[in-house]
Amino acid sequence: MVLPNCRGIFSMLLSLWLLASTPVLAIWPAPSSISTGESTLWIGPLISVSYNGKPLPWHYGYEPQGLKFSSSEIIRGGVARAMENIVHNNFVPWMLYNRMELEATEPSLLKPKTFITHLDIAQKKPDTPKTFKPLAGEVDESYSLNVDKNGKASISAVSSTGVLRALESFSQLFYQHSRGNFFYTMSAPISITDKPEYDHRGILFDVSRSFFPVESVLRTIDALAYNKMNRIHIHATDSQSWPLEIPAMPELHQKGAYARGKTYSPGDLALIQRYAINRGIEPIIEIDSPGHFGIVALSHPNIVAGWKSTPWTAYCAEPPCGQIRLNEPSVDPFLDKLMDDLLPRLSPYTSYFHTGGDEVNFNMYKLDPTVGTNESAVIVPLLQKFIDKHHARVRKAGLVPMVWEEIPANYNVTIGKDVLIQSWLGDEAIAALTAKGHQVITSNYNYWVSVNGIWGRET
Structure with a gap:
């Protein structure tokens, strides 16, 4: 089933909202803690992913199937959506800059590039059936997300739900270049720790x-x-x-x-x-x-x-x-x-x-x-x-x-x-x-x- 894309609109509006404090980074909702640098990293349509030390194959458009819920399948779907949002549903952030200043500010395509080629996901505890139908407060949605300036990216979370929240933040790190299908962040190294303020949102x-x-x-x-x-x-x-x-x-x-x-x-x-x-x-x-x-x-x-x-x-x-x-x-x-x-x-x-x-x-x-x-x-x-x-x-x-x-x-x-x-x-x-x-x-x-x-x- 093909759904109309609204992700770019949401991302653009949220980016504008956060412009005053983070002009080139728009993680939403604002995380509990975030630190950033000034190095540029690139990401392409192909990235390898591991989950608890084992390869996690994925492909665009993947949606978990079957009658039972599986942590790895849910995370596989989350990775597919995150990469879809980065590569296919992204946007050029021209509205975050003054008139005609974007091209002078965004990274050069001619300089050597450091790519993120692998994402390591670690889930600290196994999910239980209650993870997928919890009472309020029964699922730990906290996570940490780290991307070093050499392109090493990692996620750590207690539950698969926390991994999904981290993947949303990961997808929000990147913008599309004005010259075409090139995707970058200028804020590495990045370290985020986050957990929701409310159990029911x-x-x-x-x-x-x-x-x-x-x-x-x-x-x-x-x-x-x-x-x-x-x-x-x-x-x-x-x-x-x-x-x-x-x-x-x-x-x-x-x-x-x-x-x-x-x-x-x-x-x-x-x-x-x-x-x-x-x-x-x-x-x-x-x-x-x-x-x-x-x-x-x-x-x-x-x-x-x-x-x-x-x-x-x-x-x-x-x-x-x-x-x-x-x-x-x-x-x-x-x-x-x-x-x-x-x-x-x-x-x-x-x-x-x-x-x-x-x-x-x-x-x-x-x-x-x-x-x-x-x-x-x-x-x-x-x-x-x-x-x-x-x-x-x-x-x-x-x-x-x-x-x-x-x-x-x-x-x-x-x-x-x-x-x-x-x-x-x-x-x-x-x-x-x-x-x-x-x-x-x-x-x-x-x-x-x-x-x-x-x-x-x-x-």
């Missing part, structure tokens, strides 16, 4: 309000890898559409997708998840509930209250409205069937499942024939029962539940200590939630959110 990607083809999701994962982020949170369904195919319940996407073909098949979902893990990124899928569930009324009207109720401002955060009925007997069999199909297809690739829980509108339950009131004294116990059962389904599949902050903070619903809380309404609630012993992701909606609401930063 991710993007929230909403594919339900706006459908994105698989290629766009994969391209987003590539962008996360360039930025050394480690989570992609996919908001898979909402009241606007249900693009996720559930083989046991095909009516959900058949009636809930925006259009024929605007869906993600089980094969698509597996591809997305594997593609992410091979880049050191954990996929987290969200099926929001009990709010943001209106679209299911098209296939299962008996479990949804207030579908398309008006005026929508009285019943939901945005139209079309619709929430899961809280006291309807057919809800549990529906969710059992849904989760029995979906969760086993997620659990090989992640340790988390996001159950949503945001923006539950109590007024909606005046329209729910099984509730008939908006009083908290009635609704909160029903919410508690709903969350308890739903999180039990998630745990049964070997996954850790995630919720939006409103569940514990606004609705006073008790959740397990294992549950990961995502806060989006601001920073005020985080101290209170962590004081109770909860782990919290901050996704403050005031930062890194696009105008159409499909992007959000998570840390």
